[in-house]
Amino acid sequence: MFSALTRSFKNERSWGSIQSNLIAGLSVGVIALPLSMALAIAIGVPPQHGLYTAIVAGIVTSLTGGSKVNISGPTAAFVVVLLPIVHTYGLGGLLVSGFMAGIILILMGSTKLGRLIEIVPYPVTVGFTAGIGVVIATLQIKDFLGLQLDSLEGHYLHKLGQIGQALPSVHWQEALIGGITLAVLIVWPKLKSKIPGHLVALFVGAISAWVLSQVSTGFSIETVGTRFHYVIDGQMGFGIPPILPAFNWPWHLPAADGKPIGISFDLVHELLSAAFTIAVLGALESLLCAVVADGMSGKKHNPNDELIGQGIGNMVAPLFGGIPATAAIARTTANVKAGGSSPLASVVHGLFILVSILSLAPLLAYIPMASMAALLLMVAWNMSEARHFIRIVRVAPRDDIITLLTCFALTVLFDMTIAVAVGMCLAIMFFVRKSVRTAEAKPLLFEHDHTENITKEISIYDINGPLFFGSAQKALNNLMYITPEVKVVILDMTEVSMIDMSAIVAMESIAKNLSDHQVGLIINNLQPRMILKLRRVGIRTKEGKVAFSRQIDDAVEKAKRMLVHSNS
Template sequence: MLSALKRSLQSKPSSQEIQANILAGLTVGVIALPLSMALAIASGVPPQHGLYTAIVAGIVIALTGGSKVNISGPTAAFVVILLPIVQEFGLGGLLISGFMAGIILIMMGVGRLGKFIEIVPYPVTVGFTAGIGVVIATFQIKDFLGLGIESLDGHYVDKLMAIVYALPSVEWKETLIGVLTLAVLLVWPKFRSKVPAHLIALLVGSILAWLLTLYVPGFSVATIGSYFSYDIDGLSGSGIPPILPAFAWPWNLPGADGTPIGLSFELIRQLLPAAITIAILGSLESLLCAVVADGMSGKKHNSNDELIGQGIGNLISPLFGGLPATAAIARTAANIKSGGSMPLASVVHSVFIVASILLLAPLLSYIPMASMAALLLLVAWNMSDAKHFVRTLKVAPRDDVLVLVLCFLLTVLFDMTVAVAVGIGLAGMLFIRKSIGLTQASMIEGDHADYDLPDSTVVYDINGPLFFGSAQKALRAITAVRPEIRVVILDMSEVTLLDMSAIVAMESIAHELQGRSVGMVIANLQPRMILKLERAGIQTQSGSIAFSATLDDSFDAAKGMLQ
């Protein structure tokens, strides 16, 4: 982390690079401003907390992380995790869980676990991200259609049924604004304008709603200003407070009942699973974003430094009212395309949001909730990556399709923690099953044309890794030799792995063959694996056990045992 911060502060860019990064930061700031508010609303908290996340985490992670171009802040992937936390533990519980996730991320980085994140199988990643997209989209139907639902509680099926039962209460005014906003979001990119589509869409939705409210009797829609209010240090109002984030311990903030949540071991125990999930998802998304950014920018990130930087950002962000944060792929891609090449761009993006809070807070209050829902519907669609999901279903092996579908369903019906745990576990089991099939032990008898061996000698050619899943299967037949066999040769030139289960199996075979006065010659085994066997007690014994470097030497050793 210190090396990453030192690199950030000691770099000496040219004036052209500084100018390019300032412009890139302003571009990303325009993109991040409405997204940060929308993602905070989707997570069940007032929109300013999303802005605080982009400000604090955007600066801290950029200066301490392992990527020069990543833009960090609130992301859509966290929504399905954060919303249940807010519903059960309130804002205070959410910020405490983010603080705990920061500690876990730092421990992962210090433990140099950055590379281990890459072992998460592709079907697991696609499955849970598509599931998250479906869940986010489902939750936006309420505001998009103006349904008369006070709150969406319970599991996914309960929330879905509540939406279905409320469909007769569709409000045409909200739907009109939502549909028009979504239409602009879809059509504007076709003009290839440098102005982000969501900025134009929210402007159109807000201006249209404002004009219709002025000139159409009885027309009104829910806006950020009518939906949220604040009362901070004697300053009260509606919408977003025009003040900077202030320091406050998370445990002094309100829980689900509106009173300070406090801090206790029991609360930490209850929030620990959520904190672990936030840390795992944050590490996955940030490192995936860094890999994508490397491909686009030609730079190289440090995965462990990136985890530490993400951890520091998630430690500090909750102290200023910020949500859990991670690197955002869309914002990072926009940064690189706009000329961003150093952490300065992320800092400028955060400063832009600070200026927006101070200068534009009253105007931001006019954004309709239906327009925010339309923006999140598009975010959910992009996140679901439907093309890759369908392509995986079509071309992937059957086992991978099973993992993909299971992760998707578990994410939607239960939660992402269960989906990732079950998905990785199932993928691991299926991989072990495939690996077991790759390990074989075939017998080559003495009368084989390639070998000049006595009939009392048999050769087993062992191929593949010998581990807890394959050792017993591959070595089981070795002891089932005919009574006249006096020497068994094991050609282990293609054995790539030998774990403790295989060592125990080899030890059992050696004892059984010794009890029947049958010699065993181990040929072509790698020296490091021979050392493992010798440590376990399988050592050279005259007339009983021998090691040979080549197959020809093993034949000589076998003849010596027979004599």
């Protein structure tokens, strides 16, 4: 814990470094401000909760985590996971889930699971992220076109049906502002400007809506201010409350029925699955983000400390109204490109958003909801990684394509948890099948000065590949059936990289079978750690029956001595 902060104190204390991180923090803050609002709206909570997340989780995680440049906050990957929680348990249930996920993340980091990202195959990652992108884009059609829909309920295909039925209710004013915003989002990056495109797009969308409302009396659209309200000291306000995030226990906040959700064992039990999903997804995205940042910045993160930092951030954020957070790849990339090299940049990013809430809240209320939907459509497109997806389909091996498409389809049609679980199982099954195919035991013929006079009484087998539960029986099966004239079997295990209990049991059966038939066994060039495993189950050196060797020539000489011993 605190490893990133400690390293930064040692290496990032010059004024030039401090200045670079101040500028980077401000740059990322400008990017994170509208994104945090949009992502909170996407999961069904007021936009200020996304801002509170960027402030609290962004600062706490950077100070306690293991990456010097990660920027944490609400992310698009969480939308499909958090939206059902909000519908079922309300804001209170969401924050309790986030708090529980923080505890799980700390446990993951404390038990050294920081290398988790390394075991997740690339097709699984691309499959579920592309699926999440499709779901997010689908959910934005309602606000983008101004459809007359109270809410989108049910599974994905049912939601598509609801959208299709509501298409005749398209509100042309909303669609126009959404289209203008999306056009700016697409065109602006081509101008190579340093000003963030989404900031310009939202500004153009808001100005366009205001101008059109002034010149046309019938022009009206929904904005952040018209959809969201708050009450302070008995006075109702519109949009985002211009106040600091306040401490409040998550279980005191409302459930889906509007009453405080409370805390109980039954509630914790119901939310445990959701909390675990949030924790796993948060861990994967944060560690993947840290790996990407390492490649860009040339720095090295501590994966276990990063998980602990993410856990602490997710425990503290709900106490101030923050939703679940993780490291955001887009914001982290922008941070590195802007010169960010220490947690100071993330702290400045959080403080910038805090100041913006206090000073710009009235202006933020004028942002059109259609513009927010357009922003999220662009986020979904970038998240889908369409180019990588198509490239995998075109050039990857068949097994990887099957894994990719399965994860994608399950994420869209069901949910990410099922998709990742099935994807990992598929990847493991395909790996086992490949390993089983590569593992084999075949007779070995030599053309060597010391082995050319080997008689038919000595049989040599070359064992290849890892020997585990899937491959051991196949590889060693031939050794159970040897011709009667064979008196000594040599197993050349130079290319055996691992051996598990299933293989040990198979080796034990082979040794016993050979012994029962008065056939000697010589195991050649097996790694010492594997020899130790065999010795623990009783396969050890026995005069005239079992021997170990390091070179094949030595194995042949020992085999000849065994023949002499057996014939005497």
